[in-house]
Structures are given as structure tokens and as C-alpha cells.
Amino acid sequence: MKTLKILRQRPVLFFRLSGIRVSDFDDLVKQTYPLWLTSERKRLSRKGRQRAIGAGMKYRLDFAAQLLMCLIYYRTYTSHVFLGLVFGVSSPTVCRRNRDMTRLLAGHFHLPERKIQLSEADKDDLLYLMVDGTERPVHRSKKPGKRKKSYSGKKKRHTAVHQIITDNNKRILAVGPAQEGRKHDKRIFDESRMIKPPDIMVLGDLGYLGTAFEVPIKKPKKKALSKEDKAYNRWHSGLRVGVEHAICRMKKFNIFSDIHRNNGLQ
Template sequence: MADLEPVWLARKAKRAAGRPRQRKPGAGRPVKLLFTERLLMVLLYDRVYVPQEFVGFLFGVDKGTVSRGVQELGLCMAGVFRIPERQVRIDPDDLVAVFVDATEQPVNRPSRRQRRSYSGKKKRHTVKHQVVVTRKRKEPGGKQKVRIKAVSKAAKGRVHDKKMYDQSRLRIAPEVPKSGDSGYQGSNLRVPRKKPRNGALSDEEKRSNRRLARERIVAEHGIGKMKIWRIAADRYRNPPRRHTVMMKNVAGLHNRMYG
């Protein structure tokens, strides 16, 4: 994360330059936390997602300092990770295939228009994102690694996976195979064959579905590893407008750790 500090310092200098200075640089109350301590505080908050008052108690600061750190460093991380919403680029060490899946996270019940956020699948109010995953080329004796290539904007829990895929308008090279689960029936993704009404799948169709399931599981593993960051898994308590930035940052952290 060494590339994060210059971005944070630049944002801090830009913010200070926008106001008329009343005192010399360095004057005023000394900061309690160095950049590394502030970053550790934010990563701890994202990892365990406990109340900000408790995190502030651990680091000897108030809740406002934690809140500002989460917001400011969240924007800095977004500028460093740069997880796209639509453009999917295949790196030289990636296998040439992408997997699309959706993930949902519980949210507080809205005060208005509650049905728009209610997920029939989860039976609760949620916010959801579309995630695009690729596999890296496996090194001899190593584990299979995955990368999060794109994270869509936040959508209400009621939005269907296929509708979210259609609205996202992903930019993927035509020659790259694209796969999804049965929620993407009717799209241009490769999806499992459904059993016809009053019929049955052939043995070859069943084998094809099993092969696709083995390949597609990497998307679920990638999303599962993203959710070790509890801020992306537990009921979301922060302002809804920050949810997309948060999910992209979690994807960037996943890529730094596992990709």
C-alpha cells in the first residue's frame, strides 16, 4: 500500500490550498495518528466492521476522526485501485475467460419506497452489485488465483441479475468467452442448460452443465473472499452513496491479497 500515501498527501494538500491560510504550515493541534496508523485503523474497520466508536477507542481518537478517515482513505484507495464498472481488460497472465455473477448485501429498511430494495431471493432489503471475475494462469504447484475485473454501480435488491447485466453494458472483447449462472438466461452469456418442461436433459447436456459449474465456481470463490471484509458482508450501516466505492475498494484489496 506504499502507493497510497502520495495520493493521500496530494488530496490533503489540495484541500488545504482551497482555503485562505490563517496560520503558518504546521501550526495548530498536532495530529494523533500517522498515515500508517490511520490506514491500519481504516483497514481494521473494513475487516471487522464494528462500530466506529469502538475503533476510535482502540486508536485513542473520537468517532469523527474514524469517520473522516474512512471517507478520505476510501476515496484515496478508489483512486489507486481503479476498479472499472464496464471495461474488462484481460492481462497477459489471465486465462482468456470471464465469469459474471451478482452479490447482495443486507441494508437497513428504507423509510420510503421499500419494495424497490426488497429482494425476493434474500427475503430482505438489500443492495446488489455485478462482479466480473477472471482466473490467473496457474503456476506449477500453486493455487488457482482469481482477479476481480469489474464491479458495477449499486442496484436495488429488487433488480434482476439479467436486467442489471443488460444495464451495465460491459465492454468485453468479442472473442473472450463469458459465463454466468442460470439467472442470466436470455443474455449473451454461456449459462447452464435448463431442463425442458415435461422433459429431461441429455447426458451430454448434464456433462456440459457440470463442466460449466466447475469453471464458474471461481466467480463465487472470488466473491466469497471479498466478503471476508465484513463491511461488504454484514448489514451495511454507512451512507448508501458510498456503497459502490466501498465495494470497488474491497475488490481492489482482494486483488492485492489474492490476485
């Protein structure tokens, strides 16, 4: 495909538009192409289909081009009309291909919502976990009840909240489902019932007061923190900043940071 060929020749532009390097993209194609072939065989051999396998209209974009188009959509969160112009297909085609690629990638990169699953090698490297909530803007609901639930007093706008769990290597281990922006981080954690490896320290901010997490020492009213307390808070923030770095990497993809408009994919 012309767009893919041009971007391969310009690796910096490829990275800026897709969010991943060319070598990582090639690895991703190798990992997901067999899954796509399996899903295509299932689609073409479904009950009720009149045409034989091999008959019917063919895709204008090959698998690699479809995957690149989906990644550019995640990175830029631009309109389907513009992507269709860039890749030479219609807006409905962009919508369908992005939807199918999203389902394929979600199955390949499945992240649990509350249970942390680690290999034996990962368990050996695990020193501690970090938990934090991140908000993303959403459209203001027309219904007063939903409007009140989604309004975040912290952000002063309507948002959805996701709970993120990372390890000491800043790897994202779990992402919770979207919650109303009004919900407090601790309430989201209590309802999620996180399942983690035993005897592992978990770091959180002051939003997780009342949990078993390691949280900063809160300044008493009309009193100052001691030098030991300040030193502990510096140690704590130096470790916990890793979850902020992980969230920052996520939000480099505009689909995670701009106003959410894909109601079926949240």
C-alpha cells in the same frame, strides 16, 4: 502507534483483524503514502485557509495507523466508538479518517463499473470471463416505494445488488454500482452495457438466459437432462465457481456482507 506496533508482532492476529498480511500492508503503505502526501498538500494550501502550511493541529495517528484503522473497520465493520477506544482517538476522528482513507483507496484501486481494462500481459493470460450478481442486506426504507424496490424475493429481505466480473484467475475486474434488490441479474447486465475484449467467452448462471453468455442447460419441464447435458453443466459449474470464490473473498470483509449503514459510501 501502539496498536500498530503490537499487531506487527502478532502476524496472525494482524491478518485476522485487517484482512491482509503484514508484508502486503507495508507494500500498500508504500504505494499510497505519496498519494496521501499530495492530498494533504492540496488540503493545506487550499484557498481560504488562514494558517500557513505546518501550522494548526497535527494528526494523532500517522498515515500507517490511519490506514490500519480503516482496514480493520472494513474487516470487522465495528462501531467508530470501539475503534476510537482501540486507537486512542475520538469517534468523530475515526469517522473522518476512515472517510478520507476510503477516498484515497478508491482512487488507488479504481475498478471500472462496466469497461474491462487489461494490460497486455493480462490479455495474454485471459481465457474467459465470469459474471454474477451478489446481494448485500440494507436497512428497510421508510418510504413504501423504495421499500418495494429494495426487497429481494430471493433473499426474502431488503438488499442491494452489485454485478461482479472476474477472469479465469479469479481476479475482480469490474464491480457495478449498487442496484435495487428487486432487479434481476439480466436486467442489471442489460443496463450496464458491459464492454469486454472481443472474442472472449463469458460464463454466467441461469439468471443470464437470453444473453450471449455460456449458461447452464436448463432442465426441460417433465423431462430429464441427457448425459451430455449433465456433463456440460458440470464443466460449466467447474469453471464458473471462480466468480463465487472471488465474491467470497470480498465478503470476508464484513463491510461487504453485513447490513449496509454507510449511506454516503455505497
